[in-house]
Amino acid sequence: MHEVHATTLPNGLQVLIQESHAAPVATFWVWYRVGSRNEPSGYTGISHWVEHMLFKGTPAHPSGTLTRLIDRLGGRWNAFTWKDYTAYFEVMPVEHIGVAVRLEADRMQNTIFDPEVVANERTVIISEREGAENYPAYYLREEVEALAFKAHPYRQPVIGWKGDLRAITRDDLYHHYRTYYHPSNAIAVAVGDFDPGQVAALITEAFGPVAPGDPIPAVRAEEPEQEGERRVVLRRPGGATALLQMAFHVPRAGHPDLPALLVLDGILSGFKGVVPFDGGTGGRSSRLYRALVDGGLATEVGSGLTPSVDPTLFRIGATARSGVAAGALEAAVNREIARLHDEPADSAEMARVKRQAQAQFVYLRDGVFRRAMSLGMFEAVEWPQTTQALIESVEGVSSVEVTRVARTYLSDRRCTVGHYLPEDGPEGGVAEVVS
Amino acid sequence: MTPPIAAGQVVRTVLPNGLTCLVMPSPDSGAVAIHGFVKAGAIFDRDRPGMARFVGSTLMRGTARRSGPQLAEDLDGIGAGLAVASGLETVVLSGKSLADDAPALLDAAAEVLAEPSFPDDEVERVRGELITSAHVNSLDTRQTSERIFRRVAYPTGHPHSHNPDGDESVLASLTPEDLRAFHAEQLRPEAAAVVLVGDVDPGRATDLVAASFVRWPARGAWAIPGFPAPHAPSGILREESVLPGKSQADLVLGAHGVARTDPDYYAVMLANLLLGQLGMMGRIGENVRERQGMAYYAYSDLRAGLLAGPWWVRAGVHPSNLERAIAAIIHEIEQLQRDGPAGDELADARTYLVGSLAVRLETNQGIAQTLADIELFGLGLDYIERYPEIIGSISREAIVEAIRRFPTEGYTLAIAGPQREG
Incomplete structure (x- = not known):
């Protein structure tokens, strides 16, 4: 794999560039250090809404022409907002990568916040939220997060509370945009079939003249240590089967216990990549799958943690088989946690998880998209570690360390438990033939 | 290239x-x-x-x-x-x-x-x-x-x-x-x-x-079983289901499409691209989402396989917006049927399909899946090489004819969502 060229422009923009010659394509990303973590009470969802607005045009790229421009060149583009970051990307035939670079530099500074467009987007985002509300698992996740954190903004949903979505104004959005969208709060990432020097020149030309911007407001909230188990039971119609979600407080990205926690997660449900949305390859030989799915209690079970700027959550979730109670799922998970506390993983199991980790890191090389995503994510959560160094840290984790982190972090005192219990059935259908 | x-x-x-x-x-x-x-x-x-x-x-x-x-x-x-x-x-x-x-x-x-x-x-x-x-x-x-x-x-x-x-x-x-x-x-x-x-x-x-x-023994000839042919309805068939505990209503509005091997497949595929996919979900997305702010998703999809599958529009809207969203969808279909593609809309669709091949086929998984489709539908190993020519050969008239196949007076409309007020 080619080396990553890391530089910082005089205006503070961090730039990461890596060559990849497997296919004649390139990807360009801009990551902003802003997400629901940066949202004060009453303004939840504002970062995600600003993300939507960045697709609405600038004076140079008026509304509607942006998408057409990318389509016409055979590219694809999108964006996503998370607690710690908002990321924008294009994947293009390599000869058009300059278009993506110039477009991102333009919309970093010149996005139009037209009041009428803002009004339309309000209802689009409320519709996005209501689509999620159709799933009880979504409500349960909101309840568990809001309970697990009492001081830190990680308690807030990324999409925002509906009341805030109804109240946020055009000027609030514009202010949020001006506060967080500037070079000194951003990371540009390019991976593709290009000469890195040429792409660096394109980025410098497009972003170099942009004013650096003021330092962003600090997030001061610190989550106090949890003093005892927290529990929420959600009863509402809409679901057919019980759900379990458990969340344990764990440290931030870059903490020395992270590699051991990733191995612990691998033992519980298979090793996953650290790239957002990665699910790993298997995990059907993992402890949770064996105990809950092979054990006939659940149809699905999983665990994981998202490396984060501030201390975050290690999550375990399961969907009950029809007729199985949430309490039975929880008891089975607790038996597996007790096993982790009491006996070290044997060498075959440790070897299996580490082999999964090695394979995940090789799979990361397939395609420019995921490679760029991992580079940007590590930087955005201030995890000063290369992929190679992370592989080596994971290699070095011993079963003794896994036991230690299991005892430290998977404890009742750090745990929030959520049960979803279905209520009522369908009300039956009404059929009519109109004409 | x-x-x-x-x-x-x-x-x-x-x-x-x-x-x-x-x-x-x-x-x-x-x-x-x-x-x-x-x-x-x-x-x-x-x-x-x-x-x-x-x-x-x-x-x-x-x-x-x-x-x-x-x-x-x-x-x-x-x-x-x-x-x-x-x-x-x-x-x-x-x-x-x-x-x-x-x-x-x-x-x-x-x-x-x-x-x-x-x-x-x-x-x-x-x-x-x-x-x-x-x-x-x-x-x-x-x-x-x-x-x-x-x-x-x-x-x-x-x-x-x-x-x-x-x-x-x-x-x-x-x-x-x-x-x-x-x-x-x-x-x-x-x-x-x-x-x-x-x-x-x-x-x-x-x-x-x-x-x-080698362990998989040969078993000889086989055939897809016969089944009754679907008939286009003479009117609008509408059915709704009320589900408790929901916020949003999801709708499917559609008709019968074509098989992947149908000679008209490419014309219908291009018509569908304009209708509900290109850019932010085509003309339907432009109306229902961008102009009216009614839905996070509103798109059309052509399920063309070995058999002809559905050609449908799907959207998720607040129950109070259902009728307005349905009207907007039908309006967009009828307008495209009446006026055909506008300006450089069709040229954009063509350059998108051809230009995006490199991006769509940049991973091992993407290539493997595409090769499997090439085999399943008998497209030939030179299919990707011929693709620009195939896309270029579909005339504007063929696409207009294809979009006119969507029956705006005889379709099926299925809705599932919360109880509506009033």
């Missing part, structure tokens, strides 16, 4: 048992991707909806050589992934491994397709999972609107009329013997193809596939 898949790069071999094998090298990735299909999906369920799904879901749960847990442990032990999904027309197998582990991955894939054992305890476990999944989907608004659409738009007995989850009574009653019989009858190497793309020499890769899949 070099096409991402050129006929000269792909080695296609038909093995003695009738299995088609396609391999393409992708140096330096360090990994391989596998993608395979068997024409053994729900289309073969006949009067037992859920049969193919049950069989497909149980293939990974034990083989003549390994128990399910052992197979899982072996795959996890090399960091490989292998999954089987059973669809309407095909059972699809996909997976990946490190390049050095390609033989082990192929062995597992061959065992799963050729020698599943359907152990009693695993069959019971899968039964519970499938029935639970059917219960969950019965309260899912998107799934429910699709189920209603299928039941109303297609005659009983037509493969597209079935509940994709299967019938609960069928799932509850099938025995391991039933599953074995379906496997023996339908999972034939002659009806299958396996594609391997990755960091291996193509000659060696073909040998590896042949060595693994």
Whole structure:
């Protein structure tokens, strides 16, 4: 794999560039250090809404022409907002990568916040939220997060509370945009079939003249240590089967216990990549799958943690088989946690998880998209570690360390438990033939 | 520009048992991707909806050589992934491994397709999972609107009329013997193809596939069963289901589409692209989402397979906006039917389809899946090389004619969502 060229422009923009010659394509990303973590009470969802607005045009790229421009060149583009970051990307035939670079530099500074467009987007985002509300698992996740954190903004949903979505104004959005969208709060990432020097020149030309911007407001909230188990039971119609979600407080990205926690997660449900949305390859030989799915209690079970700027959550979730109670799922998970506390993983199991980790890191090389995503994510959560160094840290984790982190972090005192219990059935259908 | 898949790069071999094998090298990735299909999906369920799904879901749960847990442990032990999904027309197998582990991955894939054992305890476990999944989907608004659409738009007995989850009574009653019989009858190497793309020499890769899949005995000719032809309704067939505890209503508005091998396929595909996909979900997205702010998603989709599937518009809206959204969708279809593509809209669609090939085919998985489709629909190994010419040859008139096939006065409308006020 080619080396990553890391530089910082005089205006503070961090730039990461890596060559990849497997296919004649390139990807360009801009990551902003802003997400629901940066949202004060009453303004939840504002970062995600600003993300939507960045697709609405600038004076140079008026509304509607942006998408057409990318389509016409055979590219694809999108964006996503998370607690710690908002990321924008294009994947293009390599000869058009300059278009993506110039477009991102333009919309970093010149996005139009037209009041009428803002009004339309309000209802689009409320519709996005209501689509999620159709799933009880979504409500349960909101309840568990809001309970697990009492001081830190990680308690807030990324999409925002509906009341805030109804109240946020055009000027609030514009202010949020001006506060967080500037070079000194951003990371540009390019991976593709290009000469890195040429792409660096394109980025410098497009972003170099942009004013650096003021330092962003600090997030001061610190989550106090949890003093005892927290529990929420959600009863509402809409679901057919019980759900379990458990969340344990764990440290931030870059903490020395992270590699051991990733191995612990691998033992519980298979090793996953650290790239957002990665699910790993298997995990059907993992402890949770064996105990809950092979054990006939659940149809699905999983665990994981998202490396984060501030201390975050290690999550375990399961969907009950029809007729199985949430309490039975929880008891089975607790038996597996007790096993982790009491006996070290044997060498075959440790070897299996580490082999999964090695394979995940090789799979990361397939395609420019995921490679760029991992580079940007590590930087955005201030995890000063290369992929190679992370592989080596994971290699070095011993079963003794896994036991230690299991005892430290998977404890009742750090745990929030959520049960979803279905209520009522369908009300039956009404059929009519109109004409 | 070099096409991402050129006929000269792909080695296609038909093995003695009738299995088609396609391999393409992708140096330096360090990994391989596998993608395979068997024409053994729900289309073969006949009067037992859920049969193919049950069989497909149980293939990974034990083989003549390994128990399910052992197979899982072996795959996890090399960091490989292998999954089987059973669809309407095909059972699809996909997976990946490190390049050095390609033989082990192929062995597992061959065992799963050729020698599943359907152990009693695993069959019971899968039964519970499938029935639970059917219960969950019965309260899912998107799934429910699709189920209603299928039941109303297609005659009983037509493969597209079935509940994709299967019938609960069928799932509850099938025995391991039933599953074995379906496997023996339908999972034939002659009806299958396996594609391997990755960091291996193509000659060696073909040998590896042949060595693994030699255990799959030839079974001879087969045919897709007959079924009643669907008829276009003379009016609008509308059916709604009220589900408790929901915020949003999901709708499916559609008609009968075309098969992937239909001569008109490309014209209809392009018409659909303009209608509900290009840019932010085409003209429908532009109206329903961008101009009226009614929905997070509103798009159209053409399900063209071995059989002609639905051509439908799907959207999720607040219940109070349902009628306005439906009117906007019909308005956009009628306008495109009346006026045809505007300005450079069609040129944009063409350059998008051709220009995006490189991006769509940048990963091993993407290439493997595309090669599998090329084989499934008999498109020819030079398909990607010919693609720009194919797209360029579809006239504006053909596209206008294709969009006019969408029956705005005789369609099916299925809705699932919360109780509406008033």
